Amino acid sequence: xxxxxxxxxxxxxxxxxxxxxxxxxxxxxxxxxxxxxxxxxxxxxxxxxxxxxxxxxxxxxxxxxxxxxxxxxxxxxxxxxxxxxxxxxxxxxxxxxxxxxxxxxxxxxxxxxxxxxxxxxxxxxxxxxxxxxxxxxxxxxxxxxxxxxxxxxxxxxxxxxxxxxxxxxxxxxxxxxxxxxx
Numbered sequence: 549x550x551x552x553x554x555x556x557x558x559x560x561x562x563x564x565x566x567x568x569x570x571x572x573x574x575x576x577x578x579x580x581x582x583x584x585x586x587x588x589x590x591x592x593x594x595x596x597x598x599x600x601x602x603x604x605x606x607x608x609x610x611x612x613x614x615x616x617x618x619x620x621x622x623x624x625x626x627x628x629x630x631x632x633x634x635x636x637x638x639x640x641x642x643x644x645x646x647x648x649x650x651x652x653x654x655x656x657x658x659x660x661x662x663x664x665x666x667x668x669x670x671x672x673x674x675x676x677x678x679x680x681x682x683x684x685x686x687x688x689x690x691x692x693x694x695x696x697x698x699x700x701x702x703x704x705x706x707x708x709x710x711x712x713x714x715x716x717x718x719x720x721x722x723x724x725x726x727x728x729x730x
Contacts, residue, residue: 591615593622600626605636616647624651625659632662632671641672652683655727661687661699668706680706681718686725 591611599607609630615623628647631640645666651659664683667676684703688696707715 593620593626596623596626600630600635605630607636609636619650621651621654621656621659624648624654625656625662628659628662632666641666643672645672652686653728655690657687657691657695657699660684660690661695661702664706665702677706677710678714678718678721681710681715682721682725685718685722689722 591614593612593615596608596611596615599605599611609627612623612627612630616627624647628644628651630636631647632644633639645663648659648663648666652663660683663673664680664687666673667680667683669675673679681703684699684706688699688703691699707718710718
């Protein structure tokens with residue numbers, strides 16, 4: 549008998565040997581329980597920031613990765629920065645843009661500004677000055693005073709490359725944006 553789909557051929561084997569199938573299931577369940585019950589890492593973005601300031605970039609990446617995977621917005625933004633610049637990991641613009649996007653959608657002003665710059669340069673995302681303006685405008689609106697001035701200068705530099713209609717479109721996108729939405 550011939551099978552077109554290989555996993556079904558494996559199913560046929562396991563049906564003939566039910567004990568082997570049960571052992572595989574038991575081992576899989578045991579591994580799932582072991583990893584699910586493992587305590588969360590005591591590491592925090594502050595520990596990663598400390599490693600970064602010491603120049604221990606691989607440690608910063610190792611600390612931030614599990615936090616970012618669990619949805620920590622600050623960790624996503626910091627890890628995006630490390631990937632964008634090749635600190636502690638190979639430079640990967642697409643991975644950086646993805647991390648920045650997740651954090652920017654959650655409302656992190658640093659991630660919004662960095663994502664805006666990536667759209668301005670076309671690094672890891674399509675070059676789009678309107679979207680760049682939108683994210684930079686949002687970052688300026690949500691940032692503290694010192695950061696706001698810097699983000700406004702960057703936003704205005706992006707605007708200098710845009711037509712008035714493009715600026716109006718970017719402003720409309722920023723006005724209609726709400727945290728948790730693209």
